[in-house]
Structures are given as structure tokens and as C-alpha cells.
Amino acid sequence: MSPAQPRESALLAAALERAGNAAENLGDWTLFSLRAARGVTGRSFRTIELLTICLQVGLSSVGVVAITGAFIGMVLAVQTYSQFHTLGLETSLGAVIHLSIVKELGPVLAAVMLSGRVGSAMSAELATMRVTEQIDALACLGVDPVKYLVGPRFLACVLMIPLLCVIADLMGLAGSSLVCLQIFKIDAFHYWQHSKTFLQPWDIFVGIGKSVLFGGVLALIACHRGFHSRPGAEGVGRAATEAFVYSFVAILVLDFFLALFSNTIHDLIWPMQGMQML
Amino acid sequence: MPEDTTSIIRLADVSIRFGKQLVLRKLALDIRAHETLAIIGESGCGKTVLLKLIVNLLQPTEGEVFFERRLIRGMTEAEVTRMRLRVGFLFQQAALFDSLNVFDNVAFGLRAKGGYAEDDIHRRVHERLGEVGLAAAVEPKMPAELSGGMRKRVGLARALALDPDVMLYDEPTTGLDPIMTDVINELILKARRRRPITSVVVTHEMRTVRKVADRVVMLFPVARLGADENQVIYDGPPAGLATSEDARVRQFVEGEARDRMSAGKEDE
Numbered sequence: 001m002s003p004a005q006p007r008e009s010a011l012l013a014a015a016l017e018r019a020g021n022a023a024e025n026l027g028d029w030t031l032f033s034l035r036a037a038r039g040v041t042g043r044s045f046r047t048i049e050l051l052t053i054c055l056q057v058g059l060s061s062v063g064v065v066a067i068t069g070a071f072i073g074m075v076l077a078v079q080t081y082s083q084f085h086t087l088g089l090e091t092s093l094g095a096v097i098h099l100s101i102v103k104e105l106g107p108v109l110a111a112v113m114l115s116g117r118v119g120s121a122m123s124a125e126l127a128t129m130r131v132t133e134q135i136d137a138l139a140c141l142g143v144d145p146v147k148y149l150v151g152p153r154f155l156a157c158v159l160m161i162p163l164l165c166v167i168a169d170l171m172g173l174a175g176s177s178l179v180c181l182q183i184f185k186i187d188a189f190h191y192w193q194h195s196k197t198f199l200q201p202w203d204i205f206v207g208i209g210k211s212v213l214f215g216g217v218l219a220l221i222a223c224h225r226g227f228h229s230r231p232g233a234e235g236v237g238r239a240a241t242e243a244f245v246y247s248f249v250a251i252l253v254l255d256f257f258l259a260l261f262s263n264t265i266h267d268l269i270w271p272m273q274g275m276q277m278l
Numbered sequence: 279m280p281e282d283t284t285s286i287i288r289l290a291d292v293s294i295r296f297g298k299q300l301v302l303r304k305l306a307l308d309i310r311a312h313e314t315l316a317i318i319g320e321s322g323c324g325k326t327v328l329l330k331l332i333v334n335l336l337q338p339t340e341g342e343v344f345f346e347r348r349l350i351r352g353m354t355e356a357e358v359t360r361m362r363l364r365v366g367f368l369f370q371q372a373a374l375f376d377s378l379n380v381f382d383n384v385a386f387g388l389r390a391k392g393g394y395a396e397d398d399i400h401r402r403v404h405e406r407l408g409e410v411g412l413a414a415a416v417e418p419k420m421p422a423e424l425s426g427g428m429r430k431r432v433g434l435a436r437a438l439a440l441d442p443d444v445m446l447y448d449e450p451t452t453g454l455d456p457i458m459t460d461v462i463n464e465l466i467l468k469a470r471r472r473r474p475i476t477s478v479v480v481t482h483e484m485r486t487v488r489k490v491a492d493r494v495v496m497l498f499p500v501a502r503l504g505a506d507e508n509q510v511i512y513d514g515p516p517a518g519l520a521t522s523e524d525a526r527v528r529q530f531v532e533g534e535a536r537d538r539m540s541a542g543k544e545d546e
Binding site for chain 1: 330333335355359360362363365366367369370371373374375376386387390391436437440
């Protein structure tokens with residue numbers, strides 16, 4: 001037997017153990033999410049609690065979403081202008097940038113910002129409640145902590161993220177248009193005409209629909225990490241970090257599959273639309 | 279172990295493991311109705327875990343827990359909730375809800391249970407806070423504004439608000455000065471005098487044990503037990519602790535380090 005074999009089998013065992021843990025975590029998260037959903041349908045919390053969390057989610061994220069949305073639009077305009085200008089297609093910039101923002105960058109940006117700004121805070125708050133036994137105290141007082149704490153946070157993210165997505169879209173459109181029309185002096189009529197032709201209501205629907213899914217997923221990931229925090233300050237910090245990292249990865253993976261799915265649905269409903277535009 | 283017909287809570291050969299660490303091993307314990315049982319033992323021997331098993335916050339790896347002869351594992355979600363509403367729990371750091379003031383903390387269980395008019399909730403909250411010696415002026419304060427002793431008293435008022443049949447106290451006097459320790463001890467006795475309840479007090483304080491307990495159970499850490507040894511190394515009245523035949527019990531009661539200062543012993 002070669003000496004490398006025991007090491008290989010140890011590595012294989014470690015890999016299998018990690019895969020097992022990941023599968024167990026995913027299963028646990030799924031059950032946790034179903035329980036939270038039951039909290040939403042069963043209204044296991046008061047309206048005032050939901051409104052308070054909605055306000056916190058919206059107010060704490062709106063500034064950062066608006067600023068990043070505007071600058072992403074401006075950077076896109078700067079980076080794409082030279083290529084389009086070389087080909088004499090600069091009036092098409094509006095269509096390309098606006099479509100990218102509304103379908104992809106707006107929802108992803110809103111979700112990532114919400115995850116960083118609100119998801120981590122939610123996770124840290126719930127982790128602190130776990131560490132200080134407040135979650136156990138809720139259970140002892142006859143309240144289901146998952147339904148009571150996660151239900152309103154999930155609903156608040158799902159309700160507020162479309163608004164944040166629209167703000168990110170509008171600021172991105174404003175930023176890119178400012179650069180294209182005021183700095184690069186692109187003809188405004190054709191710029192907007194191309195935008196109008198290519199940007200369809202379906203694209204806006206897809207962008208906002210995606211943001212709703214991102215909002216739900218990031219809220220459930222953040223709350224799940226908070227609920228499963230390890231003891232102590234380190235546990236709380238780790239829960240907040242994991243909430244952001246896991247949410248970020250989940251948003252990007254989900255975005256890929258949703259892009260495939262939405263394009264397939266679009267082609268089934270309007271099979272010849274792409275040809276007609278050309 | 280034969281079943282004790284007067285027991286309200288029964289742990290039947292309960293073991294619980296966290297990862298590779300075995301915390302409770304084949305623990306058999308009957309808690310009789312209306313008694314005050316003190317559970318003592320070194321840190322890490324599973325005292326708090328035992329309390330959490332009783333209210334199903336943790337589930338045993340092996341063995342079963344019974345509440346009024348009903349198997350907790352076999353209860354539905356609604357039955358577990360009903361059982362929990364009959365058990366008051368005073369947590370080690372009181373576990374007051376940070377975002378709620380004192381009044382709302384004490385009223386929380388009443389509102390969650392439902393069926394109480396707001397006037398009735400106000401009356402009950404005033405009564406419970408009065409019973410633990412807190413004035414109405416404390417009601418609008420947030421938990422962060424309270425001292426350790428006040429937090430414990432608010433936690434006790436919250437636990438007693440639903441008139442529980444069983445009270446679980448997790449180290450109720452830890453971190454308090456001697457006077458406040460005695461205040462909490464008196465409140466434990468007062469809660470029992472008000473109506474006949476079963477109390478389980480997890481503590482390190484021998485003064486608390488002597489003052490409130492009818493019966494004492496001492497647990498020993500599994501890591502330092504022999505293979506066939508019982509984890510319960512004392513079960514009897516408080517008066518018998520000092521004269522126990524087991525040197526480990528006497529050492530704990532006297533609070534002396536002895537062999538625990540040897541290398542490696544302190545971390546076990």
C-alpha cells in the first residue's frame with residue numbers, strides 16, 4: 001500500500017463529512033424556512049412589530065442603495081462608452097445600460113446592500129438573543145420563536161426590497177443618463193428612443209420579481225444564522241459574517257438560475273420578439 | 279428505578295451529548311409535586327441542561343423525560359406549549375427582552391397566552407412586580423437601565439405572571455451581593471407560600487440551598503466519573519450534605535480546591 005493512500009482516505013473522509021454537514025444545514029434551513037412561512041400565514045406577530053421592522057429595513061438601506069445605484073450606472077456608462085463610440089453605436093448605450101440595470105444590477109445591488117446593511121444586523125440581533133437566552137425565554141412563555149421573530153423579518157424584507165430595487169434602478173438610470181447625455185453629449189432623442197424600444201415591461205417585472213426572491217432568501221439565511229449562533233461575542237460576530245457571505249453567494253447563484261428561467265419563459269411567451277427588434 | 283407516584287417530573291435514564299461531549303449520563307430523577315429541589319454541582323456538570331430538558335428546550339440523546347407522567351417526546355407542538363405555560367423559568371441572566379420595557383416584559387406571557395383583558399393584564403403585572411418588591415416607577419424602564427438584582431426580580435415577576443405549577447430557577451443568585459442573594463431566596467420562599475408549587479433551583483450557593491431546599495441532588499461531571507458510577511452523587515436533605523460519606527460532596531459544600539489545583543484537573 002502506498003503511503004499516500006491513508007492521507008487520501010482521510011481527505012476523502014473530511015470532504016464527505018463537510019458535504020454531510022452542508023446537506024444537514026440545508027435541510028435544517030429548509031425546515032426553518034417552512035416554519036417561518038407558517039409564522040407569516042398564521043400572523044404570529046403584531047402589525048406594529050411588522051411596521052417597525054419594515055421601517056428599519058427601508059430607512060437603513062435606502063441611502064446606501066441610492067448612492068451605489070447611481071455610481072454603478074455612472075461607471076457602466078464610462079466603461080461602455082468607448083467601445084460603443086468606436087462602432088458609432090453610442091446612442092444604443094441607453095438600451096444596454098438600462099436593460100442591465102433593470103434586469104440584473106438593480107435587484108442584485110439592492111439585495112447585496114440589504115444583506116450587508118440589514119441581514120447582518122438581523123443575524124447579530126437574533127444571535128445576541130440566542131446567547132442571552134431570550135429566544136429560550138420566548139419558547140418558555142408559549143411563543144414559537146421562529147414564527148414570532150423570523151416571520152416579520154422575512155415579510156419586511158420581501159415587502160421592502162422591491163422599493164429598494166426601484167430606487168436602485170432609478171438612481172442607476174439617472175447616473176448613467178447624466179454621464180451619457182451631459183458628459184459624453186450623446187443625442188438625447190435617440191438615446192431614449194433605443195431605451196424605450198429595448199426595455200420592456202417584462203424586464204421590469206423580472207427585475208422586481210427577482211428582488212422579492214432575493215429579499216426572502218437573504219432574510220431567511222440571516223435569521224437562520226442568528227438562531228444557530230455559537231455562544232459568546234465570537235459566535236455573534238461569526239453569525240453576522242456568515243449571514244452576509246452565505247446571502248451574497250445565494251443571491252448570485254439564484255440570479256443565474258432565475259436569469260435562465262426568465263429568459264426561457266420569455267421565449268415561450270414571445271418567441272419572435274428578439275427578431276422583431278432587430 | 280421504581281416510579282414515584284408523587285412525581286410531577288421524571289427523568290428516566292436520560293443522556294445528552296453535545297458533539298463528542300457527554301454532559302448527562304443515564305440520569306434518573308423524580309421531582310415530586312410541591313417540593314423544592316436544589317440541584318448543585320460543579321460548573322459544566324449539566325445542571326442548566328437538566329432544566330432545559332424539563333421544558334423541552336433540549337431533547338435527550340437517550341432516555342425520556344415525563345411531565346405529569348406524560349412523555350414529552352410524544353407531545354404535540356400545542357401540548358408542549360401548554361406544558362411550558364405551566365412552568366415558569368427564571369434564566370441565569372434573567373433573559374429580559376431588550377426591546378421591551380419592564381411592564382411589557384412581565385405582561386408578555388399573559389398577552390401571548392391570550393384570554394386576558396388589558397385591565398386584567400395591568401392588574402396582574404402590578405401585583406407580580408409588587409410581590410418581588412418593585413415599585414410602579416420601574417415599569418417604563420428598559421432592561422438595560424436595571425441593576426442585576428432588579429433584572430432578576432423582573433425575570434421572576436415575568437415567570438410568576440402566569441401562576442405556574444412548576445418554577446425552574448437557573449442560578450438565581452449568581453452575581454448578586456449577599457443582601458440581594460437573600461432577597462431572591464426570600465422571593466423563592468414567598469412564591470412557594472403564595473400557592474403550592476414545585477420548584478427546582480439550580481445553584482452553587484450553599485446559603486440558598488440551606489434556606490430554600492427540601493431536598494438536594496448533587497451531580498458530578500461525567501468526564502470525571504467512573505464507568506459504572508451514578509452521576510447523582512448525593513440525593514437527600516440539605517442537612518445531610520456536610521456529613522455525607524462521599525468526600526466529593528463534602529469538598530463541594532466546604533468549597534475547597536484540594537486536588538483540583540493539580541495540573542489538568544481544572545479544565546476537566
